[in-house]
Amino acid sequence: MYKKFIYLQWKSFFRAAGVASKLAQKILIGVVWAYFAFVFSGLAFIAFYGIQEEFGLDPLPTVSGFLIYAFALWIVIRYFIQKMPMVHVQPLLTLPLSKKRIVHFGLAKSTISFFNIINLFFFIPFGFILLKEDYNLWGVISWGLSIGCIILTTNFLNVLLNSQDRLLLVATAILLGLFGLQYYELFDITAFSEPVFMAPYYQPLWLLAPLALMIFSYRQSFEHFLKKLYMDSDEMRPKKEVQRATELKWLDGFGRTSFFLKNDIRLIVRNKRARMAVWMGVAFLFYGLIFMMDIYDYPLTKVFVGIFVTGGFLFSFGQFVPSWDSSYYALMMTQNVPYKEYLKSKWWLVVVGTLVSIPLASFYIFFSWESYFAILAGGIYNIGVNAHMVLLSGAYTRTPIDLNSMQRAFGDKKSFNAKTILLGIPKIFLPMFIFYIGVLVHSKLMGFILIGVVGVLGFALRNLVFDWIEKVYQNEKYQTLAAYKQKNT
Amino acid sequence: MIDINLLSKKYGEQTVLDIDLLNIPSGQTFGLVGNNGAGKTTLFSLILDLIEATTGEVKNNEIVVSKDEHWKNHTAAFVDEQFLIGYLTPEEYFYFVGGLRNMKKDAIKSALEPYKDFFHGEVLGQKKYIRDLSKGNQKKVGIVGTLISNTPLVILDEPFANLDPTTQIRLKKLLKEEASATGKTFLISSHDLQHITDVCDRIVVLNKGKIVRDVITSSKTLKELEAFFQEQL
Structure with missing residues (x-):
């Protein structure tokens, strides 16, 4: 027995979408x-x-x-x-x-x-x-x-x-x-x-x-x-009344992007799995505390921390764009949805998440100015560069997220796992490298400024980058649709 | 409206769809029947550019669907639950789908008015998310979502499946009225020969990926279709 x-577990692993990438992950x-x-x-x-x-x-x-x-x-x-x-x-x-x-x-x-x-x-x-x-x-x-x-x-x-x-x-x-x-x-x-x-x-x-x-x-x-092993238990199938009508009128100013923004906000509010991404953002605000201990007191680790302190939500939510929409991706692909508007909505979300984190993280000032500069530079870099990077890597992630039945017993409940951490690593090393150059050329302050400048540069070039990401998404369209048809992988 | 030329779809060695020529004129209510695996959903997915054709192309209003996305402006479709957003209420879903087609909220509200009967009081104002509705009511939401925005082309895959008998009859009436009153083009697939002959002007039978019958509906059509599927036994 x-x-x-x-045998079932084995088959589901090897017959799942994107086996090759899964193998690489396993390694x-x-x-x-x-x-x-x-x-x-x-x-x-x-x-x-x-x-x-x-x-x-x-x-x-x-x-x-x-x-x-x-x-x-x-x-x-x-x-x-x-x-x-x-x-x-x-x-x-x-x-x-x-x-x-x-x-x-x-x-x-x-x-x-x-x-x-x-x-x-x-x-x-x-x-x-x-x-x-x-x-x-x-x-x-x-x-x-x-x-x-x-x-x-x-x-x-x-x-x-x-x-x-x-x-x-x-x-x-x-x-x-x-x-x-x-x-x-x-x-x-x-x-x-x-x-x-x-x-x-x-x-x-x-x-x-x-x-x-x-x-x-x-x-x-x-x-x-x-x-809980009954189909109608809370674990298997949550059935809740809508608490209140959420009109979200204040978003109308965003024009067509507002349709997607409204959906995304409802996605986060109404799905535990998506809410988890927000909690990760909050948790990462405090991540820097352990690095305030003396043994970690190196500028390079501060850059590392700076990226994470403000980027918790950005990474945990952005990593799964467009997987959040996997259960209705076919609908999206048949509406007259310009990819750019769709991407922009996700971009706004992660950017706002980061923007909120920066002032919240200002308590690090009490530890040292250097820490605060690291967080500030990391925040700017997140907005300018990593916000694009996560959207780009999302195009290749293709893990369907089953929002509708995610609470099943023994289910894959966590939106944040070893895989997301691994995918996040490349987005961390580049700013550390930039910082290092700044230190070589002049000083630590120069390093932080350089990271910020690269961030601002990325922000200025965002329309170009969007065009590029749009092309990647379009090229991946059929494969993504096919992968999302396969649920529960 | 739809022009298909030398269209085929292969998975490895297996050909799942192979259509030399198919033209669906504007205003037609086009019915597609066939056994499981005949290629009905494959054909609709190709028309909607959800899968890539192995050879050939689909033109929707002279637009090659795999090259230019503008066909989306005049096409609405409901194929399966992949076209519903589970965490929205039906109202929010309609506002989303209609809003993407530049409809104002009030316009959407009044566009929903004629479908009150069809919903049978079980969909609107229920304060429930779509994911918590029954399969039948989910289907109603999907179908109405394709109708409110008044696109000239509507594609429905198996709209009768999962609906209760009363709603099936209502849906038939609804589709007939829509077709005659608005001149919309409908592409509908079904396993129910009676329903499809009731609703459609023209019926195409797919078998193993090929068109084997293409008839204009008449009083004899139902008998002929039944005879055809009898032969497949």
Whole structure:
């Protein structure tokens, strides 16, 4: 039976639209894997010998204490990036398969993910170091297994979290709250978490606790999806009344482009998947904060951050133009729609998104003028150059987005995934290069100014670029239409 | 209105459509019938430039559709759910489609007036998105979307499928009235021989991508068509 499910997954991958580009992605993702495997293994050594030699602490209890943060952070990161494995459940429902089997398969598949396996690259080397340093063999095994149980628990929690945004907020609040309290030395959670996570090391019987937790979380998500495995459940088919008529009259000033703008705004307001792009924009505003730490305090990384802080929405929404319209692309292609108007509407959206981000990001001024210049230059560059770049790469993306049934259980819910990150990379390196030239010629300020100038130049040339993108879209028309006919890929 | 010359569509070795010559004069209500895989949707997709022809070309009002997009100005089509925008309400959809054809909102509102019966009170003012409507009501929205803007050419693929019997009868009446009152050209495909002979002036039968019958509708047509498909058994 499981063989059949795997067979379906296999076919859907190799028969999907754009297999070649998917393969290229898989290779790139392989490189990312290798990188993280290396980093995590390295971390294991640093975690042990670093703690031992730098702080003179016993590494195992110290690591155990801080694991609470790792797990909480894991839940939050998973929510944003981990994709639920896709099982196209609707057609399976009427087949002679028990629903329990379908759900078991979906959950089992969710455990084989980057976010679970990457941990092995830390904990296995760490475990061997412990043994080499004469820690108790059974203790280490019991400790490792308990960690494994907790990691799987966060995995199943994530499956649950994916349908409840509120839980995510709670996890984030607890994480930030605890960290804040610890940072200001008001309350040290690690004092409590350390004995908890160390317990299985001293007494292997304590392993039963995380094991029970894992089984419990598995049962919870199992029950959750078993209940939702009906065609008319909220998960499978959202049915909502229109809350209020949205006339959006204020957009009429845009002329013919306003028809598309109105649609795009409704697209974002009324589809969870599109709304996610806006949240990514908000989240990326704060992305710069982690780069304010001393170790990242290089001008070149600031350029990198500057692009992302103001470009979160631009990247996460723009990447999927015209895929957002994939479910009715044939309609678009038979209306007397000038491509330019259509593109302009999307362009306006990402540009306005960026324009709003720039003043919102002005709080970085408190950190340093340099950071603020980086963000300003990045914003101008995003508007002038990257706004065009994302539209251009969108012409080749061709991943149909099924807005109508995107909330199906185990569905591909996240509009932001490893692929979008990878496609974003080329748009980042060019400004860094420009900045570098500026530094070579004169100074860092010159570098920021150069990035801005290139941005303004791109903005001035936008009509030329639009003509070019229009041609690309027209050349790709038949292929795009054919790819969008294939849903659920 | 439509001129087709040596048009063919191949997928690999397989020829799915092969038409030497087909002229559809302006004002005609043209019906297309054929079994699954006969090439009906392929033909409509070629006329709408949604797929590329292997050889030959389609002229819509003397415009070669694959070279010049201006045919879109006088053509409206509803082929499948790919022509609906799920997250809009029916009203918003009509304002969008009509607006693209330079109709003012009030003009669209009054253009919708004659279709109240056809909607049977289940489409307008429901505060529902198109994606939440039943298949039949979605179809109504798509069909009316092609009619309100008064384009001289309307293409409908399987308009009768998924509609309830009452609505099928209403749609027949509607199409006949539109054709005689406005002189629009209609291209309609269907699996229902009765409906298509009721509505159309001329009927073309496609079989395995080729035109095998081309008749002007008369009282005998239905019998002839039934006989033809009987032979295919």
